[in-house]
Amino acid sequence: MHVTMRRLLLIITISILFFFLSCASTPPPQLNQDELQMLAEIRSERGEKNAHKALKLLQEAKVIRQEDGDEKALEYLMRVGTRFPYEAMKIHETLFPEKAVAYPESRAEEPRVSSKEEEATTKMRVSPSAPEHREPTRVTRKKDLRGADYFLQGRKAYENGEYQLCIDKLSKAIPLLKGNEERIDALRTMAFAYMAFPKQEEARQQFCNILRLDPAFELDPIMTPPKVLAVF
Numbered sequence: 001m002h003v004t005m006r007r008l009l010l011i012i013t014i015s016i017l018f019f020f021l022s023c024a025s026t027p028p029p030q031l032n033q034d035e036l037q038m039l040a041e042i043r044s045e046r047g048e049k050n051a052h053k054a055l056k057l058l059q060e061a062k063v064i065r066q067e068d069g070d071e072k073a074l075e076y077l078m079r080v081g082t083r084f085p086y087e088a089m090k091i092h093e094t095l096f097p098e099k100a101v102a103y104p105e106s107r108a109e110e111p112r113v114s115s116k117e118e119e120a121t122t123k124m125r126v127s128p129s130a131p132e133h134r135e136p137t138r139v140t141r142k143k144d145l146r147g148a149d150y151f152l153q154g155r156k157a158y159e160n161g162e163y164q165l166c167i168d169k170l171s172k173a174i175p176l177l178k179g180n181e182e183r184i185d186a187l188r189t190m191a192f193a194y195m196a197f198p199k200q201e202e203a204r205q206q207f208c209n210i211l212r213l214d215p216a217f218e219l220d221p222i223m224t225p226p227k228v229l230a231v232f
Contacts, residue, residue: 031058038094042087054087061091070096071222079225085196086159147176151186163193180213187213192228200231207232 031039035058043051057080065073074096081088154169170186170193177183191206210217219232 034094038090042090046086050087053084054091057084057087058091058094061095065095074223078223081225085161089159147173147178148182149173151177151182154186155189158189158193161196163196166190166193184210184213184217191231195228195231198227203228203231 039051039055039058042054057077061073061076064076074092077088077092077095081092150169150173154166154173157163157166157169167190170190174183174186177186187206187210191203191210194200194203194206219229221229224232
């Protein structure tokens with residue numbers, strides 16, 4: 001009886017010892033040069049507090065990626081992106097540079113157009129020997145360029161966490177944008193901005209406006225936070 005108890009206690013003691021040794025031997029994920037540079041940029045633009053928060057988010061994302069894979073890490077970044085959009089976006093760009101970012105603010109900004117180009121019209125060049133392939137003339141008007149400018153300002157405001165300014169700019173942009181793709185992108189960004197407050201009814205209205213333009217539109221079920229999917 002005493003021998004059995006001693007063996008049991010010895011096994012328990014060894015198990016506990018191995019557990020603590022395994023915990024102590026698992027250091028936090030090491031940071032590479034790109035990650036250190038990303039944190040330095042956040043510290044320069046947003047301050048020490050935001051850089052410290054970004055470090056915690058980065059380490060957590062790397063642990064999830066190592067243990068559960070890329071999809072779980074991306075899902076985590078989208079989830080924390082509703083509270084820390086700038087930091088989550090930077091981490092996403094650093095950890096997954098080869099993948100398209102799923103945040104509304106993730107698309108690359110279009111180049112600004114100079115004031116001289118605003119007055120110019122752009123025509124598609126067509127070979128005179130092939131009239132059957134003639135494309136319709138595409139005219140770039142000042143109104144369209146003003147809408148694109150509001151759109152870029154709204155996206156930038158979202159990146160900076162200025163959600164009301166984002167909504168104001170995109171509200172001005174949408175009537176001036178010509179293509180449905182641009183309007184849908186603006187409406188989706190507005191919906192995400194409303195969800196940051198959160199204002200679910202206003203966000204739902206933007207999604208309804210998107211579906212009027214494209215009834216087949218869907219949000220990525222993996223990359224989109226569950227709260228946003230529920231409203232959609």
